[in-house]
Amino acid sequence: MRCSSSPLYNHTLVFFFLKLDPYLTSHLCRSSGNPSQIYRMALSTNMAASLVLFSLLLLHFTQAEELMSIDGAPSPSxxxxxxxxxxxxxxxxxxxKRPNLCKRSCGSCCHRCKCVPPGTSGNYEACPCYANLTTRKNVRKCP
Incomplete structure (x- = not known):
């Protein structure tokens, strides 16, 4: 909104504040009030908006810091x-049927994977590393 009749439109600082707040611009155009009163109103409105924004940012960062202090500490594994x-x-x-061969291959798989599946066969999901060790011909290496 343009208002050329106002004597304050020449002041750069007031123009800046009024440009931020359309309500103040329309109020300035309608009123023939004291320029210092309008200037104070522009400052107080923008100061209040800045204070609210600063408070919200402070609240946001405080909560983020609180979450970091809870989740940031590594729990002992x-x-x-x-x-x-x-x-x-x-x-x-x-x-x-061949216990010596089985124990030898199981031992090498156990030393590499640090686990052995339970039972006498199968149960590979309990130790995925044990299940994924294969020979060059893609035959399972571990019994």
Whole structure:
């Protein structure tokens, strides 16, 4: 909105504040009030808007900091118990037709993967590394 009859339109600072607030511009055009009163109103309105914006930003960053202090601390991960590969492979290979070969291949897989699936066969989902070890011909390496 343009208002050329106002004596304040020549002041740069007031023009800046009035440009930010269309209500003040329309009020300035309608009134023939004291220029300092209009200037104070422009300042107080923009100051209030700035204060509200600053408060919202402060609240946002305070809550973000609070979340960081809760989630930011790494929780201690449970230490994996070292596996006894000999005992684990003994149980895995107890029904094998070739127990020595089974224990040897199970032992090398256990040392690499640090786990052995439960039972005498199958259950590969319990130890994915054990299941993914294959020979050059894509045959499972681990019993």
């Amino acid at each position: 449970p230490q994996a118990q070292p596996i006894d590969c000999g005992v684990a492979c003994e149980g895995r290979c107890r029904l094998s």
